[in-house]
Structure formats: C-alpha cells, structure tokens
Amino acid sequence: MDDIFLAILLVALIYSIYSFIKSKNKKNGLISAVIAVVAFAAFGVTYDSTEEEASENTEASEEKPVEKDVKEEIVEEPKEDVVEEEKIIENDDTNDDDLSKINEEIAISLEQNQGWALGTIDSDGNEIENGEPNNEYGPWLYVQSITYTGDDVEVQVTADFKTLTKSEKDMIASSSQGIVQSYANVDNRPRIYVYNGEIPLGGSKMLSENEYKWE
Numbered sequence: 645m646d647d648i649f650l651a652i653l654l655v656a657l658i659y660s661i662y663s664f665i666k667s668k669n670k671k672n673g674l675i676s677a678v679i680a681v682v683a684f685a686a687f688g689v690t691y692d693s694t695e696e697e698a699s700e701n702t703e704a705s706e707e708k709p710v711e712k713d714v715k716e717e718i719v720e721e722p723k724e725d726v727v728e729e730e731k732i733i734e735n736d737d738t739n740d741d742d743l744s745k746i747n748e749e750i751a752i753s754l755e756q757n758q759g760w761a762l763g764t765i766d767s768d769g770n771e772i773e774n775g776e777p778n779n780e781y782g783p784w785l786y787v788q789s790i791t792y793t794g795d796d797v798e799v800q801v802t803a804d805f806k807t808l809t810k811s812e813k814d815m816i817a818s819s820s821q822g823i824v825q826s827y828a829n830v831d832n833r834p835r836i837y838v839y840n841g842e843i844p845l846g847g848s849k850m851l852s853e854n855e856y857k858w859e
Contacts, residue, residue: 743794749827750790757784757819783812792824797836805838805845810858813838817847817856 759765761782763775786808788800799820805813821833828834833854837847846858 739794743792746792746824746827747790750792750823753823753827754784754787754790757781758787761785783808783816787816787820790820790823792828792834795834797821797824797834799836799838799847801838801840801845803840805840806859813846813858814856818854821853 756765756769758781759769759771760778761784763777764771764773766772766775786802786805788802791798791800797820799816801816808816817836817838821836824830825833835848835853836856838845844859846856849855849857
C-alpha cells in the first residue's frame with residue numbers, strides 16, 4: 645500500500661512540474677509544484693523511517709537466541725537415615741579403636757599383677773629373676789583375660805577359680821572393675837561378669853554392680 649501511494653505522489657509531482665512549465669499562470673503552477681515536492685519529500689522520509697524500523701525489528705528477531713529448554717540438574721541430598729547410619733559407622737570405628745587401646749592397657753595391668761604374684765617383676769614392673777612371689781596377688785593367676793566391652797566387664801578365668809574363697813573372688817571382681825574404670829576413664833564402675841569359657845561363674849548382682857554373686 646505504501647508503494648502505491650508513493651507512486652501516486654511521484655506521478656503527481658511530475659504532473660505538477662509539467663503543469664508549471666506549460667501553465668500561463670506561473671504562480672499557481674509553482675504553488676502546485678512546491679506542494680507536490682513537499683508531500684513527496686515528507687512521505688519519503690516517513691517511508692524510509694518505517695522501512696528502517698521494520699529492518700531493525702527483523703534483525704533483532706533474527707539475533708535473539710532461541711531459548712532452549714534447560715533441565716535443571718536435581719542434586720538429591722542424602723537422606724537423614726543414611727547420614728545417621730554413616731555417623732554411626734564412623735563412631736563405631738572410633739569406639740573400636742578406643743576399646744582396643746583400653747583393653748591393651750588392661751592386659752598389661754593383668755600381666756603385672758600376675759608377675760608380682762609369681763615374683764617375676766619388681767615393684768616398678770621390670771622383669772627380675774628369682775624374685776619373691778607375692779601371695780596377695782596369687783588369685784590373679786586364675787584370671788586369663790579382662791575385657792571392657794564399652795558397657796560391661798567380661799573376665800575369663802580358669803576352672804580352678806571356683807576353689808578361691810568368696811573374698812578372693814570379690815577382690816578379683818572389684819579390682820578388675822577398678823582397672824577398667826581407670827583406663828576407660830568412666831565415672832561409675834561397670835557391671836562385671838565372670839566366665840570359664842561360656843560357663844557363667846558369677847559377677848555383679850542385679851541391683852548393685854559393686855556386690856557380687858558366685859555360683
């Protein structure tokens with residue numbers, strides 16, 4: 645439509661110029677020609693501006709990148725129960741290491757007690773020959789191992805442990821608790837259970853960890 649209107653103006657301009665040349669009244673012909681020139685120039689400017697805007701809009705639409713669907717990467721956070729399980733495993737490993745060290749120190753203490761009972765070490769824990777046995781430590785010769793489980797104390801003894809007096813058994817139980825309490829650095833004495841293999845021989849009473857019952 646704009647091209648047709650421009651062609652009409654162009655024709656009108658040419659006709660106005662031709663009329664001006666042929667017209668006897670030069671004044672009227674000049675006015676018509678001037679009006680035609682001004683109209684043609686004004687429409688030409690408007691036409692160019694419209695064409696330029698259309699061209700810019702076309703270029704902008706071509707340059708605008710096509711947005712693609714971007715799938716957001718969903719990072720799943722570890723579930724609470726899995727995290728708790730991992731923490732428990734880590735704590736178990738730490739506790740195992742601590743218990744191993746504690747039980748190593750307990751074993752050394754047991755060996756010292758047995759050495760004093762046999763007279764094979766002096767008061768400083770150094771090995772000696774022809775030492776004098778200490779009968780007060782004699783009952784420790786019936787003890788095979790003392791183990792701290794993290795909650796309780798398990799003592800393995802020989803079958804001859806049964807031949808000891810109640811006071812001697814009580815001494816072994818109480819002293820074993822004291823050794824564990826010292827190395828494990830716990831506030832209260834743990835309950836103690838005494839076995840010969842899988843056979844229970846006694847230990848802490850149900851209502852008091854510091855009182856003992858023997859089979």
